[in-house]
Amino acid sequence: MSPHTSDPHHAHPDKRTLRREFLAVRNTLLHDDVRATEKVVAERALDLAEFADARTVAAYVSVGGEPGTGALLDTLRARGTRVLLPVLLPDNDLDWGAYEGAASLVRVQHPGKMALLEPGGRRLGPDAVLEADVVLLPGLAVDARGMRLGRGGGSYDRVLARLEAAGAHPARVVLLYDSEVVAHLPEEAHDKPVDAVVTPSGVRRFG
Ligand SMILES: Nc1nc2c(c(=O)[nH]1)N(C=O)[C@@H](CNc1ccc(C(=O)N[C@@H](CCC(=O)O)C(=O)O)cc1)CN2
Numbered sequence: 607m608s609p610h611t612s613d614p615h616h617a618h619p620d621k622r623t624l625r626r627e628f629l630a631v632r633n634t635l636l637h638d639d640v641r642a643t644e645k646v647v648a649e650r651a652l653d654l655a656e657f658a659d660a661r662t663v664a665a666y667v668s669v670g671g672e673p674g675t676g677a678l679l680d681t682l683r684a685r686g687t688r689v690l691l692p693v694l695l696p697d698n699d700l701d702w703g704a705y706e707g708a709a710s711l712v713r714v715q716h717p718g719k720m721a722l723l724e725p726g727g728r729r730l731g732p733d734a735v736l737e738a739d740v741v742l743l744p745g746l747a748v749d750a751r752g753m754r755l756g757r758g759g760g761s762y763d764r765v766l767a768r769l770e771a772a773g774a775h776p777a778r779v780v781l782l783y784d785s786e787v788v789a790h791l792p793e794e795a796h797d798k799p800v801d802a803v804v805t806p807s808g809v810r811r812f813g
Pocket residue numbers: 629666667668669672692693694700718719720722744745756757759760761762
């Protein structure tokens with residue numbers, strides 16, 4: 607048994623190495639590359655019937671080298687889709703607030719993390735995500751089965767567990783660059799697959 611197996615709070619060592627590698631590639635992207643993907647990724651995502659039909663979408667505001675979500679958020683909001691955004695809690699669980707446009711976002715510096723843009727308005731509680739018809743998840747990679755490598759906080763593992771426990775079955779979609787769709791990722795017992803990945807080149811469904 608590896609020293610990590612018995613400690614549920616110790617990140618999987620292979621995952622840690624992989625995260626570093628995927629983040630290193632993202633860090634080589636220029637601001638212009640990130641901006642250029644934002645429009646195309648929004649178009650690809652909106653190709654998914656699940657987005658077009660959704661009344662409520664749980665999403666997030668991209669930061670740093672993450673594929674841009676801004677155009678997608680604004681298009682959804684302009685269409686009248688309710689967009690929920692995460693608020694990171696001290697224990698890494700997520701609360702939610704409604705997206706009311708870029709001016710309503712607040713820059714928040716959580717210790718040891720990238721500065722995030724979070725909704726400035728009323729907090730709706732962690733269970734608000736159960737109202738989503740689509741959940742857009744951040745990630746660093748996904749494999750051929752739809753297993754996702756996240757940033758390691760476990761926030762979205764908890765979201766997925768919460769959805770399952772409540773019997774909620776929204777479309778679970780991860781937004782990545784093409785090079786981040788790989789053959790295989792290590793998984794742990796708590797990991798749950800996503801339904802689709804959107805990249806600049808298109809949509810891939812799993813399962
Ligand atoms: N844009 C965005 N918003 C998000 C997330 C996300 O991944 N992206 N989250 C996803 O859960 C939640 C916030 N969790 C986060 C977890 C880690 C880091 C972070 O900066 N991690 C560093 C590495 C830190 C370390 O090595 O310990 C990094 O990735 O550079 C940021 C947000 C909710 N909001």
